[in-house]
Amino acid sequence: MLKISNLLITRDSLKFHYDLNIEVGSALLISGPSGQGKSTLLDAIAGYVEIDAGNIQWGNLAIDTLPPADRPVSYLFQEHNLFDHLTIMQNLSIAIGHLPLIDRTAALEALDIAEQADKFPGQLSGGQRLRASIIAATLRPEPILLLDEPFRELDPVTRKKTLNWCMQTVLRLNKTLVVVSHNTEDSLQLKDQFPVLQEYRINQGNSC
Numbered sequence: 001m002l003k004i005s006n007l008l009i010t011r012d013s014l015k016f017h018y019d020l021n022i023e024v025g026s027a028l029l030i031s032g033p034s035g036q037g038k039s040t041l042l043d044a045i046a047g048y049v050e051i052d053a054g055n056i057q058w059g060n061l062a063i064d065t066l067p068p069a070d071r072p073v074s075y076l077f078q079e080h081n082l083f084d085h086l087t088i089m090q091n092l093s094i095a096i097g098h099l100p101l102i103d104r105t106a107a108l109e110a111l112d113i114a115e116q117a118d119k120f121p122g123q124l125s126g127g128q129r130l131r132a133s134i135i136a137a138t139l140r141p142e143p144i145l146l147l148d149e150p151f152r153e154l155d156p157v158t159r160k161k162t163l164n165w166c167m168q169t170v171l172r173l174n175k176t177l178v179v180v181s182h183n184t185e186d187s188l189q190l191k192d193q194f195p196v197l198q199e200y201r202i203n204q205g206n207s208c
Contacts, residue, residue, distance in 0.1 A: 002144060002176055004045070007054035011040050018044075018054075020200060024143070027170070027177040027194045029187055032202035038180045041202075042146045045178065046075045058144065074140040076147045080133045082121045088132045089117040095136035107135045110165050112158070126153045131162055138169050145170060147179040151186060160189065167193040 002022040009016045016037035022028045030038045043049040045056060047068035056064040063071045075081075082091045092104045108114040111131040113124075121129050130153050138145060150166070151159045163186060170177050171193070181187065191197055 001057075001059065002045070002178075003057040004041075005055050005057070007041075007044060007056065008052040009037070009040055009044055009049060010052055011037070011049060015052075016040055020198070022176055022178065022198065024176055025171070025174045026198065027167075027179065027190060028198045028200055029190055030178065030180045030200050030202060031182060031187070036202040038202050039148055042075065042148055042178060042180060045071075045144070046073050046146060047071050071144075072142045073144045073146060074137045074142040076133055076137040076145075076150055080121065080129045081136060082129060082133055084121050087118050087120055088113070088124070091121070091132065092136055092139075096139040096141075098141055099139060103139075104135075107139060107165075107169075108132075111135065111162055127155070127158060130154065131158075134162060134166055138166050138175075139173075143175055145175045145177050147177070147181075149180055149182070151181070151183070156185070159183075160185070163189050164193070 001024060004018050004020050007018040014037070018041055020028070030041065032038055040049060044051055047066065051064060055062055058072055086094070089104065096104060105114060105117070108117055113128050113131050116124050116128055124132070134150055137147070151163055154162055167190065179190070
């Protein structure tokens, strides 16, 4: 279980409070207006923002005192998680080198970017880079996956296909998913796929 207990964070003079539990193998959908602390919660879980009080636990492990690199977390930021000087396949090899090459290729084929494997991120469209980043984040070995507006640059058909692949992979690997999304279609698709989906709407009532 991912347990977030009485977490208090100050950011840009605003104070945010979070208190929730997320079961292993389940998903949490975070929504709410801009500026109310959705990305701040993901940053706190990943270790990129200082907390004022409270704690974050994964099972019996207190992770809020760990550096980001030691946390059991894979995080897809709103910016792409790719190294510009490496090809797409080289990027995947760094992120998910524990998987055989055939599995990495299969993931690229599933999201229609296999032909881009030997290209550099700058040679791809925004949507292609995003899909490569989603593959890298989803297939990393860490058990917690954080996605911040992950499908925003994709057209409706590609968005649905990519979300389906991502959700099916998360379920197959028994990962715990925390996703920020404003998109109603994303929410409906998540509800269709996940047997356990919590919804956490952040509003003024969550801030202090």
